[in-house]
Structure formats: structure tokens, C-alpha cells
Amino acid sequence: MRTLFYAGTALVLAMSAQAAWAQDSAAQAEAGAPAGQGLEEIIVTAQRRAESSQRAGIPINVVTGAQVANAGITQPSDLSKIVPALNVQDAGGANKTFFLRGVGNFTVNGYSDPAIAVNYDGVYLGRPTSTSGLFYDLERLEVLKGPQGTLYGRNATGGAINVLPAKPKLGQTSGFITGSYGNYDSLNLQGALNLPLSEIAAVRVSGTVVNRDGYLSDGTSDEQTEAVRGQLLIKPSSDITIRVGGDYSHSGGKGVGSSYAGKYALNFQTGAYAFVPSGLDKSVGLFDPVAQAYRQTLFLGVAGRNAAPLDDDIYQDNKFYGFNGELNWDTDVGTLTVIPAWRKAKLDYKFGAPAFIGYIQEDDEQFSLEARFAGKRIGMFDYILGAYYYDESNKGNYTFAQQALNTYQDFRAKTKSWALFGRVTANLTDRLRLIGGLRYTGDKKRFDGQADVLVVVCTATNQFGVPNCPTVPLLPVTDSMSDLQAPFIVPPAGQARPIGTTEAILTRVTTAVHSPLRNHELTWRGAAEFDLTSRSLLYASVERGYRSGGFSLAAGYETYEPEFITAYTIGLKNRLLGNKLQLNLEAFWWDYKDQQIGRIGVDRNGNQGQFSQNIGQSSIKGIELDTQFLATRDTLLSANLQYLKTKYDSFVFTQPAAQTPPLTGCGKTLNGSIYTIDCSGYPAFNAPKWTLNLAAQQTVHLGGYKLVGSLDTQYRSKRYVQVEFLPQELVRSNWATGAQLAFGPEDERWNIAAFVRNLENNRVVVNTPVYGLGSALTETTSAPRTYGVRVNFTF
Template sequence: MTWITGQIIGEECMRAALMIGVAWGAIALVSSPSYGQQTTSPDPSTTSPSTEPKVDSAAADTAQEVPASGLGDIIVTAQRREENLQRAAVPVDVISPSALLRSGISNPTALGSLVPSLSVTPAGGGRPNIFLRGVGNFTANPLFDSSIAFNYDNVYLGRPGSTSGFFYDLERIEVLKGPQGTLYGRNATGGAINVIPVRPKAGKLSGYLTASYGNYDSVTAEGAINLPLGPNGALRVSGSVIDHDGYLSDGTSDEETHAFRVQLLGELTPDLTVRVSGDYESLGGRGVGAYYVSSYRFNPTAGQYVVTPSGLGPNVGLFDPRAQAFRRTLFGGPAGRRLTDLQDLSYVDNEYFGVNAEIAYQTRFGTLTIIPAWRSDTQDNTNNTQGFLANVFQKDEQFSTEARFAGDRVGPIDYTLGALYFWERNKARFAVGQQALANFQDNLQKTESKAVFARLTAHLTDAFRLVGGVRYTHDSKDFSGTADGFTVVCAAPACPTAPLLPQVSFPTQFGLPLPAFGAVVPLIGTGALLARGPLIAVDNTQTMDRITYRGAIEVNIALQSLLYASVETGFRSGGQQPVRGFEQYQPEYITAWTAGSKNRFFDNRLQLNVEAFLWKYRNQQLASIGVDSTGRQNFFVRNIGRSTNYGAEAEARLLATPTTILNAQVQYLHTNYDRFTYVVPTGNAPPFTGCAAAISPMAPTTRIVDCSGRPAFNSPKWTVNLGVDQTFEIGDYKLVASANTQYRSSRYVGFDFVADQLVGSTWQSDAQVTFAPADDRWSVAGFVRNIENDRFLLNANTLAIGSAVVALPNVPRTYGVRGSVKF
């Protein structure tokens, strides 16, 4: 109780300090002697992400001049048309290429440090967990669809594991918050992430190269060259290399990434432009690592669980001898003996390919854009992030074509019409070993999605607009899959010599006699049996369709002030899985209300944006490790019920002096599962959970777990981002000092709501100093990230076989030097 009271007081003090800081900033603005003078902004390649104008910076070779009177503008395409971010009546954050470079972001997992509403954590095998304002999924299983749509170069990517390898030579990244039920539509119930590469520049020769070296023997490099093909064409070739040692003591949490992209642009006629792009990425190394937080054991006399800390720090990986010694103390459940060392088999060998095109044709009535795309990937990895070994071999292929027509205004009406066809084939084999049990799955999933959409904007006056949008989506999923499971069961009081199951790809590799489905065979001389569950087979087709809509009001209340309000709905497809009792899960739905205002004051020196939101989910999907109706442990999707999320976000950007930019974002978020229940087999002890659990009066062989009233995962009540950029002019050169920090209040990062899955409030800060000439043709920088070296938890789960909590820690303090040159 004292700890909880202290945390509440600490959060209140934090809020008070923030209010004082805002007031101080306002006073400094009014009293600044330079206020009202003509000024220039700090160099845009070194400013913080929320203050940068729409520039190509180092990655795009040339810079648009920053308006002399204040903050620059950012151009976005979040609503499928080019517009000033301050005129886009939707909640969206934009991350610039220089912000990505400064923050060391090479994959989706670090985007949350720049976007307060976003949380992206690694899940092993190259798959990220993406949560936005508490909405998202744990993605240990690649079969299901993410609730945050990920789009690369205007192409929707169906698999969460295919979202890395794009984070170089970028124009920007847009993070749209809330359902995108009309223009994006498919599986965007929580939001969308748009990764937009730099386009080739017709008739221009240019390029850049950036390289850095840091601790953990980290070497990163990226670059691009833009070659003119006459005055109306260009070829752009870009690439990236990332290599660093493991952050954990066993060498895990390393990275080996190589990627390149080739784009060809041709302005074939004054009205027709064609761009074709191809990309490749390989992801290798040992993969993400984890560590043991604690063990737990049920005390039947006290009627509660006793939790014992592991005594291991967050840098001690699972294959470290100290961790292996701890593992040998864990009891292997049904096997009647303790576990043995975890086999050191962790690796990642993934490859990704893609080809897409953009055909833009200007007609007398508007612009027609057609985007055909094909993508394929092969994922072969064994990860240990759950505390056991899981081998995934997966082959994905997708094809899509989107057509949009942005019509010229007809009287007071402008409009966008479009259609999307998406086809995907996902073939996967999983082999999961927990020593006392092993599960094998073979799955083939085919998805076909068709959609048509329209959005109309009625300009009733120059300052007042009504917006209406609608989308019809039809999804069809063909699924065939099987699941085969084995368990070592002790038939004696104890079985200390019972053989445990090694990690293998196929059951025949156990080296043990295999029982028939639903049968057992004795393991001679051990007192144990090898039990094989019944074969679970699913072969079915599921079809779903939905009409989603958007309605909005937009008002220009002043020359540089916009007020907007909207209601929008979203829909995420259901699916199928070879899990007894959970063979099919249903679609989820959301209705979201948003109101906001975007403003510029004091001759473009102060930007203040605010937004309030209310999200209501129905039939919400959640993926996690669980137990099916036969008592077999698995990772699967459940429809858990309803939830309500609401809150507000404020963003301020201040050009305090001609060479000083201050940046602040504050989000308040309240999340609540209105109805969150699921069932588990009764077992010998109640489930290890922070939720209420009771034997069902209607089915005594099951327990009902009720987590209603709990907050959503990865949903801190308060998130604060603060940043400053200070430029010092030194003759023909400049020195730019940048610093930023992020505060997040406590949040749950695991499915079970136990104490070891609750992360307390955290601060994480970065800093950088850059020296460059006035024309920015080259630069040298020194940087440090996670100055506090805080190794807080990103994700934590319970290891049922072994009764332990296993977690993924944050990246430790990293530092290094970087050099850049462009021409």
C-alpha cells in the first residue's frame, strides 16, 4: 500500500511539474527579446521530429527552405491526398527521416519512443507486438491479423512478421490513431502505420551516405544514389546494413540486417507518371532474447501462489549458465521431475521480397492512381522469448491491387473513390517444445479480400466542411490445419529419470516409441508415460463482410486554426486455428469518436494541437498463450468481450528563439475491459492470474477467469515526450545539441495481470551533438540512447511448464559516433 501511495503521489508531482513547465514556456515566449523578429529555424536535418518541415534532409538529398517567420510545414498523405499536416483533420503523428536516424530506429520496435500513443515490442523471429492506445496483439503466432494496419509505400502488409527492413531512405512515417474504416479499411481497427520511402527525383544526380559505430560492436550504414535518366526519369538505389552484438549475456538480442531498394521513375507524358520499386531484406543472427524474472508455486494450505524472484538481472539471457542453473530448479509439471537446460538453438534466417508500382494518370476530371504489388517472404527461426523453444517455418505470399480516383472539385464537392483486391497465401509449420510437452502444427491459410470505398467532402463555405465516407469489405478465409501434441506424464509419485522431449522439427526425431493419437505408451523404467493427444484438424472456409463509415465536421475557426470532430467505425477479420474449443474466432468491431483542434500562433512560432477520443470495442480479439478444452497449452486467439478506451492528447511546438526549438507531447489514456472472460480446464490448482477465477457452476471441469475492469495491455495512463534542439552558430559551421526524454506511467505488459507483468513508471532519455557546415553537406555526430540504462520489461509471460515468469527487457544504454555526407 505504501508503494502504491508513493507512486500516486509521484505521478501527481509529475503532473504538477509539467504544468509548471508549460507555464514557464509560455512566459519565456512572451518575454523573449527576439520575439517578433524575422528568424530562421534551426537546420531541419537536426530538429526534433515534431518540428521538422517537409524536407528530404540527408536521406532525400535536398531541403525545402524553412519559412523565415517560424515553424515549417509538414506535407502528409494520411488521407490519400497531399495536404499540410496542420490542415489534416485526423489524429496523426509524423516521424521524419532525421528523427529515425537520431533515434537509431531500424525496425518497428523503437517507434514508440517517438510516438506517445504507440508501443511496439519484439516478439521473437522478427515479429513485433504493435499496440496503439492499448489496442493491439501479442504476435507469437503469425496466422492472425494485426489490429494496426502496416502499409509500406501504400501497400498493405498482411503478416506482422513482414514489417521490418524498410527503415532507411524514407520520406517520413505516418502513424494514424484510431480506426481507419474507409480509406484504409482492412484490419485497421486501432490505427495504421504508413512507411513512405523517398521517391526518385527526375533529372537529378544526388545521393547520401551515413555510417555509425557504437558499443556492442554496432555498425550501421545506409545510403542512396539518385541517377537521372534524362530530364523526365530517374533511377534510385538505396540500401542499409545493421549489425550489432547481443544485448544479453548469452549473445541473444543481436541483429544482422541487410536490405536494399531499387526504384525507377518515368514521367512518360505530362499526364502519366509510372514508378516501379523492388526491395529485398535478410534478417539473421540469434534473435531476440529473454530472461527469468521469477518462479511461482501454488501453496494449497494458504490457498495462494508463492512467487520467488530469480535473482537474475535483465541482462542474463536464458542460455547463460546462471539462467540454466535456475531453470534446473523449475518443476516440469506433468513429467514429475525438474527441467533440464534449454537447448541453445536460437537463430533467425528470414528473407523478404517485394515488387510494387504506382501509376498516376491525370485526367480532365481528376487523378487516377493504380498500385499493384506482390510480396513474398520465407521465415525460418527458432526463438526463446516465451521461455521455451519455438521453431517457425513460414512461407507467405501476397498480391494486391488498389485503384483510387481523386476527383477534381465539382461545385462544393470533392471526392475520392477506390477499390482494393487483396490475396494472400500463408503456409506455416510450428514446432514448440517445453521438454515435458511438445506441440506441432501444420497450417495453410488463404485469404481473399475485396473492398470498395468512397469519401466525399462538401465545402459548404470557405471555412466549413462536412465529410462522409463509406467502405464495403468482403473477406474470405480458407483454412486447413492440424495440431499434434505429446506430453510426458508421470504415473508414479515422482519420475526423476523420466526422459524429457528435445526440441525437434518432427515427432519421429524424439527417439522414443510414439503412441497412436489419443493413446499412451510406457517409458520403460521411468514410471512415466508418453501421451499423445487426439489429432486436431480444421478444414473450413469463413466469409465475413462489413460496411464501415466515417462522418466528420471540419471548421477553420481562424486563418491557422482548425476544429474537427468525427465518428468512424472499424472491422477486423475473424479467423480459424487448430485449437480444440477455439477452432474459430469472430470479427471485432470498433466505433470511435474524436474531436480535436490544430493551431499555429504568434507568427508561426507556437504550434498547439489537442485531441480527445472515445473508442468502444465489441467482440474484441486477443491472442495469447492459453489452454484449450483438452488441457493442451497453445497460442491462440479468443474473442474476449468489450472494452472502452478514452483520453486526450496535447502537442506543443515552440520556436523559443531563432536557434531553439522546444517540443512536448502529453497523452492521458484510460482503458477498461468492460467484459473480459475466458475459460480454462479446472486442473489441480487455480490458474496463475491476477484476475478472479472460479469453477463454473454449469461446467465443473472448467474455471471461469474474469478480467473485467482491468486496464488494457501496454496502456500507460500518462505518457509524456519532451525535447529540445539548440543550434550554436560557429562562423560557417554550427553545433546542434539535441535531447529528448519520454515518461510512461505504470502499465501491464503481459496477459495474466500478475505483479511481475506490471511495469512501474519509467523515464528514458536520448541525447546527440552534431557538428556540420552551414550547407549541411556533411556532418559528424555523437549520440547516447537510454541514458538511464533502465532495463524495464517490454513483454512478460508465464511459463506454465516450469511455473516461471519470462520477460523481454528494454535495450540497454547505447552510444556511438556517426558521420554523414550528401551531394
């Protein structure tokens, strides 16, 4: 009913506003005033050339820097509000997972590659953890949907997100400062200053500070970010432009938190689980005294006792650095672009969102160099040729402390990747174009790591056959095994030692991986574009994408192979009614093979761990409709509708039987000591069937001032948010509505705005980490209702 209400309201507004626009235009013509210019043209560089987004024959969503600021976007997880095809999950600490139409990265460690490429200022970011602290003073965001098989650096099976900062401007002294304050003691400051140094040089310096209390009762899901960026632009001649930049950001606070949804009680005789809700509100964080008391009711079957309170020493102290440059040299035969870049991240954080403590210490460093040449037309042909080189090294020390089980990982990983690429456009007529592209990529990887798993195993049982060691101590959070103290005596690998006189033992299993991995792949794109009119573009394409294989620190799953996706797209982009109506339609079908899926499971040695394997094959189909209507010169209506049908055609894996059966909503069969788990037929997770964004903006002129009101809402239908496909991981459909009212002069030198987001005050579940040892389900949720005031000054 609500969908029909919003759609009907939008339709009535559109029809009445169109009549008003016709009257307004006629009145202007009679008075001799110029008519409105229509919808804004947004220039994008998604295809490595400057063009209107309406002339780009690719599936793309574009968000301007002003829209980013108005939506209050400060972190990658906020992008889901304004890009219907995108879902971004906070996975604890600095970890982020990106999903586009059900395609994404399941793992977030330092030795796996993302499926959605995030590019900052033209530079590929190898680690999803390095995507914070970027969303300020932006020119725009470009979200490309589907594989990027020819023009983009690495591993873009699902899509790419281009984060493009505002650039220095020659001969201009300008800048802005924006500040907002709201509930949860939320402070958001950002600003920029553009200064000319001479006729041929300019500098731009910008920065941001975000400080907000946590959304949960224990202070988690807070935000503390500081970032600064500097850029220098030099144009020594009309043919050469040089730009260099550097940036730094820091993330602090406690990081994302979660709450207990409930626990799965196991009947040891039947092997069946029954879900028992916790009764705790979604606002009660895991470290709240009430939640800590609840935690002590969780039974750790392997240890034969209940869980202990979580160690509450959680924090983030993550630092990110980067330098990049861009040279553009226009010649008589084309334009040469060279982009060198260096980036470094130093991660140090503890998080507890999955109901155990993860202690991450990691250093990431990458160097990349891209050179491409956009040639001037030769006969009917336009072309781009390029080369790309990427060198990354990662060093990590991880502790995952689950009380009855501690995992210690030490690793070093290196990746070297190179590519040659090209794209040719044949302009068969003034209206018809055929496009072909190829990219040859070579990936060379090396991984050296060791994982030690220590498990507290109870050897005593009660009369019902249930493990029973009520006095056994649980493993503390430590940096390494050597930090453990009595009564824990760390045994040699593959052996066990008694834990005092508790009738429990401490076992140790070691997995070492020392392995190279090489992949070489040819990816391609074929497309056709036809101009139906000067403002209507019909396009179709087929593109092949690839993501390289990788490593896991788990016995039997040490390496996994590349995954592939082939995407078929047909689309229509229109500007109608004198450039006042935008109507874009896209239909797509993605064929996903050898899908890499990461999960927490039991490895071949019977130990719990996180690993990836090629167990997925899926089909993704859908339609997306994007429309904007400038009903009058002061009334803008927009709607974006996505229908998505996804299905795992094949999702079957095995795991050894442990003391407790696997916790899954999928079908499972036991054959000897091996479980076969079949999730085939389920939809992709993080992929709602329906997503609808509606927005309206109205401007009222008051003398030399104006009042701008805006209203937006988003609907997402039910969807799974984790791959266990448990009934409790199916999130019901929801709406999220925001509103803003801004006042300022017509010249927009300043304005003051009041805003509210999530009027419904729904804490929507976005992730459901399972604490396997305690058979507990936790929930990470979106922000509750937030509101505040924002002031902006420009000069």
C-alpha cells in the same frame, strides 16, 4: 517531482525564449533581413491526398526521415520512443506485436490478422513479421490513431502505420551516406543514390546494414539486418507518373532474448501460488550458464521432474522480398492512382524468449491491387472512389518445444479480400466541410491445419501427492514427431505409450481444423471540419472499424468472429504567433466490441495451446496534447502529452481444470471441472495512463558552421504488459532520456554527431512471457544505455 521539474523548465525556457525571439525579429526588421519562416509544414498523404498535416482533420503523428535516423530507429520496436500512443513488443524471433492506445494484435502466427495495419509505400503488409528491414532512406512515417474504416486496405481497428520511402527525383544527382558506431559493437550504415536517366526518368537505389551485439549476457537481443531498395520513376508526360520499386531484406542473428524474473511456487494442498524472485539481473539472458542452472530448479509438474537446460541452437534466417508499382494519371476530371504489389517472406528461425524453444518455418506470399480515383470538385463536392483486392497464402510448420510438452503444427491458410470504398467532402462554405465515407469489405478465408500435442505425464506421486518421475527424459526440439527417438514412442492420436520404465507416459492429442470463414462488413466515417482561422482547424469525427475473424489450432476454439470499434474524436489544430507555435489538442472515446484476445491457455481437450477468442469488450478514453514552439529561429521546444483511461468492461473466459490451477492475477472460480476467469475491470495492457515526450533543440552558429544540441525524454506511467494481470506484470513508471550534439557546415553537406540514449540505463520491462509448464516468469527488456558517433555526408 521530475514531471514538474521538466514541465517547469520547459515553461521557463519558452517564456524567456519568446522574449528573445521578439528582440531577434525586431533586430532583423531594423537591419532589413527577412524574419524567420516559422515551423516547417509537413505534407502527408494519410487521406489519400497531399495536404499539410495541420490541415488534415484526423489524429496523426508524423515523423520525418531525418528524425527516424537521428533516433536510431532500425526496427518497429524502436517506434515507441517517438510516438507516445504506440507500443511495439518483440515477442520472440521475427514476431512483433503492435498496440495503439491499448488496441493491438495479441497473436503473431501466420493465420491471424493484425489490428494495426502497417503499410509500406502504400501497400498493406499482412504479416507483422514482415515489418523489419524497412526503416532507412525514408521520406516520413505516418501513424494514424483509431480505426481506418473507409480508405485503408484491411483490418485497421486500432490504427495504421504508413512507412513511406524517399522517392526518385527527376533531373537530380544526389545522395547520402550515414554511418554510426557505438557500444555493443553497434554498426549502422545506410545510404542512397539518386541518378537521372533522362529528362523523364530517374532511379534511386538505397540500402542499409545494421550489425550489433546482443544486449543480454548470452548474446541475444542482438541485431543483424541487411536491406536494399531500388526505384525507377518515369514521367512520360505532364499528366502521367509511373514509379516501380523492388526491395529485399534479411534478418539474422539470434533475435530478441529475455531473462528469468522468478517462479511461482505452487502449494499443491491449497492451490495457491507464491512468487519467488530469481535473483538474476535483467541483463542475464536465458542461455547464460547461470540462467541455465537456475532453470534446472523449475519444477515441471506434469512430468514430475525439474526442467533441463534450454537447447541453445537459436538463430534467425528470415528473408523478405517485394515489388510494387504506382501509376498516377491526371485527367480533366480527376486523378487515377493504381498500385499493384507482390510480397513474399520466407521465415526460418528458432527463439527461446518465452523460456521454451519455438522453431518456425513459414512461407508467406501476398498480391494486392488498389485503384482509386480522386475526382476534381463538382459544385461543392470533392470525392474519392476506389477498389481494393488482396490475395494471401501462408504455409507453416511450427514446433513449440517445452520439454514436458511439444506442439507440432502444420497448416495452410488462404485469404482473399476485396473492398469498394468512397469518400465525399461537401464544402458547404469556404470554412465549413462535411465528410462522409463508406467501405464494403468482403473477406473469404480457408484454413487447413493440424496440431499434435505430445505430453510427458508422470503417473507416480510422492507422499505429498506431488508427481514424482525424476528420471523421465524430456522431449527434445525436433522438426516433426517422426524425428523423436527411443525411449519416446509416438502413440496414435488420443492414446498414450509408456516412456521406458520411468512410470511416465507419452500422450498425444490431435486437433485438425479444416474450415472456411467468410465475413462481409460495411464500415463508415462521418466528420466535420471548420476553419476557425487560416491556421486553426476544428474537426470532429465518428468512424467504424472492423477486423476479420480467424482461426486457432486448438480444440473448441477453431474459429473466432470479427471485432469492431467505433471511435469518436474531436480535435483542434493551431499554428499561432506567426507560425511559431503549434498547439494541437485531441479528445477521443473508443468503444471496442467483440474484442479478439489471444492467450496461452488450456483448450477443451485439456491441452495447453495458443488461441484467440472473442472475450473482450473495452472502453478507451483520453486526451492528447501536441505542441511545438519555435522560441527563436535557433531554439525549438516540443511536448506531447497523452492521458489514457482504458477499461475492460467485459473480459471473462473459461478453461478446463488441469493438474495445476490457472496462473492469473484475475478472479477465478472453479465449478466442477471448469474454471471461470474474470479480468473485467482491469485496464488494457500496453496502455499507460500517462505518456509524456519532451524535447529541446538549440542551434549555435559558428561562422560558416553550426553546432546543434538536442535533448529529449519520455515518461510512461505504470502499465500491464501481459494479460495474465499478475502483479509482476505491472511495470512501474519510468523515464528514458537521450541527447545528441552535432557539428557541421551551414549547408549541411556533412555533419558529425555524438549521441547517447537511455541516459538512465534502465532496462525497462516491455514483455513478460510466462512459461506455464515451469510456472516461471520471464522478462523482455528495452535496450540499456547506448552511445556512439554518427557521420553523415550528402551530395
